[in-house]
Amino acid sequence: MAEAVDVAVIGGGIAGISLAYFLSPHRSVTVLERETALGYHSSGRSAAEFAFRFHSAIVGRLAKVSYPFLTNPPAGFTETELLKRRGNLLIADAEKAERLAQVFAEEGAAGPGLERLTVDQAIERAPILNPAYVVDAFYDPDCWDIEAENLLQGCAKGARGNEATIVNKAEVLAARREVDVWILETTAGEVRAKTVVNAAGAWADRTATLFGLKPLGIVPYRRTAITVDLPAGIDVGALPEICEIDEVFYMKPEAGRLLVSPADATESEPCDAQPEELDIAYAAWYLEQATTVAVSHVAHRWAGLRTFASDRVPVVGYSGEKEGFFWLAGQGGFGIQTAPAMGRLAADLVLGNTLAADFGEQGLTAAMFAPGRFE
Numbered sequence: 001m002a003e004a005v006d007v008a009v010i011g012g013g014i015a016g017i018s019l020a021y022f023l024s025p026h027r028s029v030t031v032l033e034r035e036t037a038l039g040y041h042s043s044g045r046s047a048a049e050f051a052f053r054f055h056s057a058i059v060g061r062l063a064k065v066s067y068p069f070l071t072n073p074p075a076g077f078t079e080t081e082l083l084k085r086r087g088n089l090l091i092a093d094a095e096k097a098e099r100l101a102q103v104f105a106e107e108g109a110a111g112p113g114l115e116r117l118t119v120d121q122a123i124e125r126a127p128i129l130n131p132a133y134v135v136d137a138f139y140d141p142d143c144w145d146i147e148a149e150n151l152l153q154g155c156a157k158g159a160r161g162n163e164a165t166i167v168n169k170a171e172v173l174a175a176r177r178e179v180d181v182w183i184l185e186t187t188a189g190e191v192r193a194k195t196v197v198n199a200a201g202a203w204a205d206r207t208a209t210l211f212g213l214k215p216l217g218i219v220p221y222r223r224t225a226i227t228v229d230l231p232a233g234i235d236v237g238a239l240p241e242i243c244e245i246d247e248v249f250y251m252k253p254e255a256g257r258l259l260v261s262p263a264d265a266t267e268s269e270p271c272d273a274q275p276e277e278l279d280i281a282y283a284a285w286y287l288e289q290a291t292t293v294a295v296s297h298v299a300h301r302w303a304g305l306r307t308f309a310s311d312r313v314p315v316v317g318y319s320g321e322k323e324g325f326f327w328l329a330g331q332g333g334f335g336i337q338t339a340p341a342m343g344r345l346a347a348d349l350v351l352g353n354t355l356a357a358d359f360g361e362q363g364l365t366a367a368m369f370a371p372g373r374f375e
């Protein structure tokens with residue numbers, strides 16, 4: 001009978017793989033991923049943005065803890081810069097002008113880097129903007145493109161270098177506990193583990209039920225993105241991210257094209273999410289409203305799931321319901337940009353360590369993430 005590994009991680013997205021990276025120097029780790037490739041689901045479908053604003057205060061602080069790793073990763077982690085400054089242009093039409101002024105007043109006080117722009121200045125930064133749409137704007141320099149695939153692969157390489165095993169085509173189908181070991185039945189055979197980590201993304205609740213645990217109400221929501229070509233003469237790579245002030249839609253350069261998302265959030269079953277025609281049409285419509293670009297052809301379209309706990313804070317920690325079961329779920333729309341912090345935080349909690357000083361400096365505690373708040 002195969003010896004039990006210390007930790008089996010279910011899910012080969014950024015959550016599971018970043019945990020494997022930080023945990024593998026200390027414990028034997030096996031990652032079990034159902035698909036043929038890592039990052040097939042949400043982690044391969046993100047808009048690859050890193051920012052301190054948006055989401056919530058806790059997410060902003062997790063991003064701050066992640067920032068030093070991303071700007072100065074360990075030697076050999078990646079050949080590519082993980083963060084590239086993009087800048088974010090927040091815009092409002094006439095209806096939202098007051099709202100933008102209010103957001104700028106609130107955030108400008110906390111973030112002195114924000115710059116209020118005239119419409120002309122906004123158009124100078126983003127020449128595609130429609131002067132008939134934009135009434136007010138401000139610029140946030142603290143927004144970066146994050147190299148999501150390099151981050152994922154860097155973590156996977158590092159974990160393997162620490163003797164972690166990553167198994168694709170290994171769907172966990174059933175589990176039982178014998179004495180102090182979980183026995184997992186997978187499509188790649190039986191795996192025995194002292195501790196199991198549920199990093200199954202949209203399937204987190206469903207996966208917990210395989211272990212006889214209650215679901216915690218962690219719900220996937222579909223989000224869509226399209227890319228379009230811009231007219232000749234527009235240097236797409238030089239554009240900032242452009243974001244409606246309430247994130248009704250956003251757009252940003254993506255591999256020589258413009259990515260546009262209608263920022264949809266439609267509740268979904270866990271699944272291989274596909275874009276709906278209506279959401280694609282919304283994306284094109286927002287682009288045509290806010291800019292002078294006419295959409296004649298959508299080059300690429302996709303959808304992915306953003307999976308949230310009801311309070312929108314990730315769920316990280318040991319279950320109080322069953323021995324040896326650890327949650328790492330609910331990374332919502334920020335799982336890439338917070339992965340260095342979340343992977344390290346989860347590793348420390350798996351090991352039973354107190355959190356490192358940089359979490360405390362940001363006012364982050366283990367209790368904020370504990371699954372016990374829902375159990």
Ligand SMILES: Cc1cc2nc3c(=O)[nH]c(=O)nc-3n(C[C@H](O)[C@H](O)[C@H](O)COP(=O)(O)OP(=O)(O)OC[C@H]3O[C@@H](n4cnc5c(N)ncnc54)[C@H](O)[C@@H]3O)c2cc1C
Nearest residue numbers: 011013014015034042043047049172201304334335336337
């Ligand atoms: C359109 C879109 C835009 C986004 N933009 C951003 C952004 O700009 N910045 C940002 O930080 N985040 C963004 N996100 C969010 C980010 O992508 C997610 O938070 C992150 O990818 C979640 O990672 P994960 O590992 O939890 O989930 P996933 O990547 O979905 O990984 C979970 C894995 O678990 C596997 N699995 C499930 N059940 C089993 C089982 N029983 N056995 C074995 N394996 C199993 C699945 O196959 C899957 O690969 C965006 C998401 C979307 C959809």
